[in-house]
Amino acid sequence: MSTGDSGTGAAGPAPQSVSQDLPGAPAPAAKSDTPKNDGGRSGRNQIRREQRRVLFASPAFIIGVLIVLFWIVAAIFPTLLTSAGEKEFVEAGPNSKPFGDSWLGTDSSGWDVYTRIIYGARPILIVAPIATALAIIVGTLLGLIMGYYRGWVDEVLSRVLEAILSIPVILMAILVVTTFGKSTPIIVGTIALLFVPAITRTIRSASIAESDLDYVTSAKMRGESGLFIVSREILPNVVGLVVVELTVRLGYAIFTYATLAFLGFVGANVTDADWGVDVAQQFNQIVNDRWWSSIFPATAIASLVIGVNLIADSIDKALKS
Amino acid sequence: MLKFIARRLFLAVVTLAILLVIITAIPNLAPGDPARKVAGGTASPERLAQVTEDLGLNDSIPQQLANTAKSVLTLDFGTSAAGQPVSDILWSSLGNSTKLVVLSLVLIVPLSILGGLIAAFKKDTWLDRVIVNVGVAFSAVPDFVAGVFLLAFLGVPYEFFKTQASAPGEGPITQIQHLLLPALAVLAVYFGYLARITRAGTINALDADYTRTAFMRGLSTRKVFRNHVARNALQPTVAVLGTQLGYLFGGMVALEKVFNYPGVGKMILDAVEGANYPALRAGVLTVAIIYMLATLAADLLVAYMNPRTRQSLGDN
Numbered sequence: 172m173s174t175g176d177s178g179t180g181a182a183g184p185a186p187q188s189v190s191q192d193l194p195g196a197p198a199p200a201a202k203s204d205t206p207k208n209d210g211g212r213s214g215r216n217q218i219r220r221e222q223r224r225v226l227f228a229s230p231a232f233i234i235g236v237l238i239v240l241f242w243i244v245a246a247i248f249p250t251l252l253t254s255a256g257e258k259e260f261v262e263a264g265p266n267s268k269p270f271g272d273s274w275l276g277t278d279s280s281g282w283d284v285y286t287r288i289i290y291g292a293r294p295i296l297i298v299a300p301i302a303t304a305l306a307i308i309v310g311t312l313l314g315l316i317m318g319y320y321r322g323w324v325d326e327v328l329s330r331v332l333e334a335i336l337s338i339p340v341i342l343m344a345i346l347v348v349t350t351f352g353k354s355t356p357i358i359v360g361t362i363a364l365l366f367v368p369a370i371t372r373t374i375r376s377a378s379i380a381e382s383d384l385d386y387v388t389s390a391k392m393r394g395e396s397g398l399f400i401v402s403r404e405i406l407p408n409v410v411g412l413v414v415v416e417l418t419v420r421l422g423y424a425i426f427t428y429a430t431l432a433f434l435g436f437v438g439a440n441v442t443d444a445d446w447g448v449d450v451a452q453q454f455n456q457i458v459n460d461r462w463w464s465s466i467f468p469a470t471a472i473a474s475l476v477i478g479v480n481l482i483a484d485s486i487d488k489a490l491k492s
Numbered sequence: 493m494l495k496f497i498a499r500r501l502f503l504a505v506v507t508l509a510i511l512l513v514i515i516t517a518i519p520n521l522a523p524g525d526p527a528r529k530v531a532g533g534t535a536s537p538e539r540l541a542q543v544t545e546d547l548g549l550n551d552s553i554p555q556q557l558a559n560t561a562k563s564v565l566t567l568d569f570g571t572s573a574a575g576q577p578v579s580d581i582l583w584s585s586l587g588n589s590t591k592l593v594v595l596s597l598v599l600i601v602p603l604s605i606l607g608g609l610i611a612a613f614k615k616d617t618w619l620d621r622v623i624v625n626v627g628v629a630f631s632a633v634p635d636f637v638a639g640v641f642l643l644a645f646l647g648v649p650y651e652f653f654k655t656q657a658s659a660p661g662e663g664p665i666t667q668i669q670h671l672l673l674p675a676l677a678v679l680a681v682y683f684g685y686l687a688r689i690t691r692a693g694t695i696n697a698l699d700a701d702y703t704r705t706a707f708m709r710g711l712s713t714r715k716v717f718r719n720h721v722a723r724n725a726l727q728p729t730v731a732v733l734g735t736q737l738g739y740l741f742g743g744m745v746a747l748e749k750v751f752n753y754p755g756v757g758k759m760i761l762d763a764v765e766g767a768n769y770p771a772l773r774a775g776v777l778t779v780a781i782i783y784m785l786a787t788l789a790a791d792l793l794v795a796y797m798n799p800r801t802r803q804s805l806g807d808n
Binding site for chain 2: 330331333334335337338339340341342343345346347349350351352422426429430433434450451454457458460462465466469472473476477479480484
């Protein structure tokens with residue numbers, strides 16, 4: 172969402188950008204958000220400090236961090252937050268209403284909904300960050316190199332990325348996971364791979380814009396190698412954008428994993444606590460007026476995605492300030 | 493303009509060709525025995541042989557590629573294991589998806605453009621902040637989460653809203669009534685995104701010199717908006733709508749599951765469940781083609797709205 176204003180189209184339910192061939196739409200990073208200050212490192216540091224101050228003063232950022240921290244604690248130390256086990260039949264019995272014998276009620280299997288939610292934070296918080304990190308590394312490298320060198324390799328790769336982007340992430344993930352198998356490493360790899368095109372495209376445009384600037388030209392004239400220019404001259408100037416892209420994609424990775432889980436494309440065991448799986452197992456109870464066993468895990472998914480997006484949005488705003 | 497159209501069409505064909513290569517490559521790249529993964533652990537040897545055949549793995553790779561290309565060009569995607577032509581299932585699912593997409597667009601387009609315009613004209617007021625922030629919060633939420641909420645808090649308590657999206661009867665009013673909840677979920681997801689794009693486009697257009705000049709010439713706000721702001725402000729919105737159409741058709745797999753709606757998403761899920769690979773591949777390819785046609789249409793529309801964009805195609 173954060174980059175919506177600049178038209179990169181990173182927002183929306185389907186995280187795809189405005190078609191690359193649309194010159195009418197504002198180019199994603201044509202105006203890089205990071206101030207270009209090739210005058211010296213101290214100038215840049217001062218700007219960074221100022222941006223951090225704006226960021227830490229933003230209520231949206233603080234709320235986002237608190238939400239995400241809560242779920243990280245739940246994922247690492249679930250026993251701190253609940254005394255029951257994820258598959259323990261609690262005293263309240265099955266289908267107990269919330270705010271009664273059991274705080275958030277119990278589901279049709281007799282498991283405590285609150286406990287399931289606490290334990291369910293783990294799978295999503297393992298898969299989404301790893302997939303995002305992999306995608307960011309590959310996407311940033313590709314984008315920088317393609318944007319700096321251009322040429323026919325860039326031309327061909329751009330077409331390939333465009334082709335991948337023409338299929339909704341969730342459909343491509345279904346296709347790959349069905350033929351490759353449902354294991355966690357495959358899911359991580361699939362999400363990572365499917366996020367690379369969008370990241371590459373954003374970083375590539377930024378890299379192109381930077382390559383036209385004087386500091387790159389002067390580095391070239393000094394006789395610096397392409398590797399040096401990409402890693403030491405261009406990369407520091409697109410770091411802000413990479414950070415924004417990282418947080419935005421993390422939101423989508425959570426979104427994508429939750430959807431895959433809801434559709435039954437993760438893990439072998441449906442009794443393991445997992446938000447998406449729990450919603451899928453329990454949403455049929457809604458028509459029997461037992462809404463809590465699916466609505467609470469659904470709320471957990473929503474809260475985590477919104478938390479990450481609040482952070483992404485505040486970082487984006489701070490970088491533009 | 494003709495040159496622009498030709499160049500844009502050529503790019504679309506290239507992209508489609510690459511896509512065919514990728515789709516054909518997937519089963520060949522899969523580790524181990526992909527047929528076993530598709531068919532499930534308990535499949536009989538005959539079934540496995542059938543699925544291997546469906547995956548195309550018995551043919552040479554160039555032959556597979558030719559088959560994929562042929563299926564797209566002839567719109568004949570083979571038959572499922574049960575002997576039913578895949579295109580039959582595909583057309584009926586596409587028809588159902590189209591109903592949902594049309595109803596969703598009827599809600600989304602006017603509401604989010606209106607929201608974006610209000611936010612832009614009331615920039616930096618509380619109204620602007622509410623529209624932007626509520627929209628952003630909702631658009632971050634997965635579609636099925638929005639769907640489950642609507643199901644629990646509108647579908648079950650109120651007789652008016654239906655929990656099953658496919659109507660028992662044929663009447664258009666009944667059908668709309670049944671499709672209302674999934675369409676509202678789509679609205680929740682898309683409103684913030686489109687409103688924000690519209691807002692940004694409108695703010696840019698309002699700041700532009702030609703707008704200032706128009707105001708200085710003493711034109712009324714209404715006239716300035718209609719003659720000078722609208723066509724420029726809405727370009728990004730049109731472009732984004734084009735890219736999202738493919739997603740509306742194929743990306744709503746989870747939402748269709750919540751409301752048990754037999755659209756393209758449900759067809760793809762059923763195909764996975766029944767190890768019906770031809771149907772799975774056909775569904776994915778169809779969605780990709782819809783996306784390509786929609787972005788093509790959006791690009792041409794933007795080019796029509798703003799002649800300057802016709803020249804810069806390709807220098808991105």
